[in-house]
Amino acid sequence: MLITMDAHLLFPCLMMLLAMCMDYHCADANEDQGNQLRGLWRLSMKDPKQKGVPPPHPIRGLVKQQLLYCRVGIGYHLQVLSNGTVGGVHEPTEHSLLKVFAMKRGVVGIRGIKTGLYICMSQEGIAHGAVQFSSDCLFKESLEENHYTTFSSLSHPGIYLALSHKGEAKRGTSVGRLQPCTHFLPRRAP
Template identity: 70%
Template sequence: MCFTMNVSLLLLLPGFQLLLIFSVGAKKQEGMVSPEDHGARLRGLWKLHIRDTLLKGKGSTPHPMREGMKQLLYCRVGIGYHLQILPSGSVGGVHKPTEHCWLKVFAMKHGVVGIRGVKSGLYLCMSGEGLAYGAEKFSDDCLLKENLEENHYTTYSSLSHPGVYLALSHKGVLRKGNSVGRHQSCTHFLPRRTP
C-alpha cells in the first residue's frame, strides 16, 4: 500500500523534483548531510536543470514553477525605473519598460534566487567590486539573496559577495552595490506583472 502510494506521488512530480528527492534520499542513506553539502548539491542540480532547459531551445514551453514567472522589477528611486538586462550584458534602468525589462526570477532555495532576462537570455550577476552584469552562464555570482523589507519592497544582494546590493541611481544608472545599503530606496524593487 505504501509503495503504491509513493509511486503514484512520484508520477505527479516534475523531473527536476524527482532528481532532487532521489539525490537527497541517497545522501541521507549514506549519513548525515551538512547544510553546506546540501546547498552545493542543490546549486549543482539547478545548474544542470537550467542548462538542459536552455538546450531544449526556445520552442519549448517552460514550466512556470521551475523557470519563474515573467515580471518587471520596478525600482522606486527618482522618477521610478524598471531594471533591464541588455544583450551586451549591461544592466540599468529605464522609466518606460522595454522588451529587455521582462525578467524571470526563479528560486534556488529558500531566500535565494536567480534572475534571467527573457529577451537577452542573460543571467543577472554581481561582481565582488559591486557591479551587476549579464552573463550567459549561471555561476555563483548569479546567486542573489532576496529579502522582503518592511515597506513591502524587495532587496537583492549577492550571496557570494556579502554586502553587495543591486541598486539604481536617480537617473536609472547602475550603482556600485558595495556603496549602498538595504534601507536606501535605490536598492528597493517591486515585482510587476504588467507594464
C-alpha cells in the same frame, strides 16, 4: 473489562505511531532527494566545459514575465541589455521583462527574457549580464518592512543590486539595504 479498554486505546495509539513513522520516513526521503539534487547542481556548476556537458540551465517549467520596479528617482524598471549592461528604464521595454526564479528558500536568480542573460554581481559590486549561470548570479531575496524587496549577492555578502537616480546600475558596495535605490517591487508585465 479493563483489558478490552486498554486494547481499545492501544490500537489508535499504534496507528498514530505508525502514521508518524511513515511521515518521518517520507520527510527523510524528500530531504535526501533534495540533497541529491543540490549535490548534482553543485557538481554541474564546477566546470561544465571540462566535462563536455552544456552549462546548467536552472529555469524549469513555465516562464512568467515580470518587471522589477525600483522606486529611486522618477522610478525605473530593471533591465538587462543584449551587451550585458544592467540598468533601469522608466517605461518598460522588452529588455525589462525578467524571470525571477527560486534556487532554494530565499535565494533567487534573475534572467532577462529577451536577452537570455542572467543578472550577476561581481566582487566589486558591479551588476552585469552573463550567458552562463554561476554562483555570482545568486541573490538573497529579502522582503523589507516597507513591502519592497532587496536583492543582495549570495557570493559576496553585503553587496546589493541598486539603480541610481539616472537609472544606471549603482556599485553594490556603496549602498545599503535601507536605501531606496536597492528597493524593488515586482510588477506584472503588461
